[in-house]
Amino acid sequence: MKRKLREYDRRYPAILDDAKPHLVEGRAVDLGHTLDALEVLLDLFKLDPQLKASHRILIPSVIFHDCGWSKVPKNMLPGSYGDVKEDNPGKIIHQEQGAGIARRILKKHSYPEDCIEEVSFIVSVHDKPEEYKKHALAGIVAEIDKLVRYKPTLFWGLINDGTFKNREERVAFLEKGLGKWFTKPEFRQKAASLLEERKREQGKP
Numbered sequence: 001m002k003r004k005l006r007e008y009d010r011r012y013p014a015i016l017d018d019a020k021p022h023l024v025e026g027r028a029v030d031l032g033h034t035l036d037a038l039e040v041l042l043d044l045f046k047l048d049p050q051l052k053a054s055h056r057i058l059i060p061s062v063i064f065h066d067c068g069w070s071k072v073p074k075n076m077l078p079g080s081y082g083d084v085k086e087d088n089p090g091k092i093i094h095q096e097q098g099a100g101i102a103r104r105i106l107k108k109h110s111y112p113e114d115c116i117e118e119v120s121f122i123v124s125v126h127d128k129p130e131e132y133k134k135h136a137l138a139g140i141v142a143e144i145d146k147l148v149r150y151k152p153t154l155f156w157g158l159i160n161d162g163t164f165k166n167r168e169e170r171v172a173f174l175e176k177g178l179g180k181w182f183t184k185p186e187f188r189q190k191a192a193s194l195l196e197e198r199k200r201e202q203g204k205p
Helices: 002-006 012-025 030-047 055-064 067-071 089-108 113-125 136-150 152-160 167-178 185-200
Strands: none
Touching (some): 002 012, 002 030, 012 089, 030 055, 030 136, 030 152, 055 089, 055 136, 067 089, 113 136, 136 152, 136 185, 152 167
């Protein structure tokens, strides 16, 4: 991952390293989820040069989008995944705190000020549909965030930690999401393909 990130900006590996303690301190799945999201984003760059041109906004936005869970009280973490209400305190706190973490770490690495402001804005709204739908790059980050729910890290991780009782409940939740989380057909198609892969798996330890 670091080698791939360095191809876009030599600062990205160090920025990711500074973000990792926050991702580890938050929910158990946050680090794996973020790495999955970065992989999806870098794959999109190969297909869309126009999107690749926005890497200074998109890469750090994905890195920091869930760092704020490290600042959410531990008693608010259970049940924090999925379609929780927009006014859920943990959901609000993690976006606000994540934006602050992004600002501090990006300033440390002398990131362009205008990029810092846009990244922190995206982090602050990535779970607010009424906001991210108004901003093209924020919408991409939000849909990548939803897409990686269909990859093994979050699919099995949230069964193993008790968030979902079993594979059937997890599949039902994600099937509903196909119809409401994605505005981009290619994202919806990829999510559906990943879900079929999960259905064929026997389970993860």
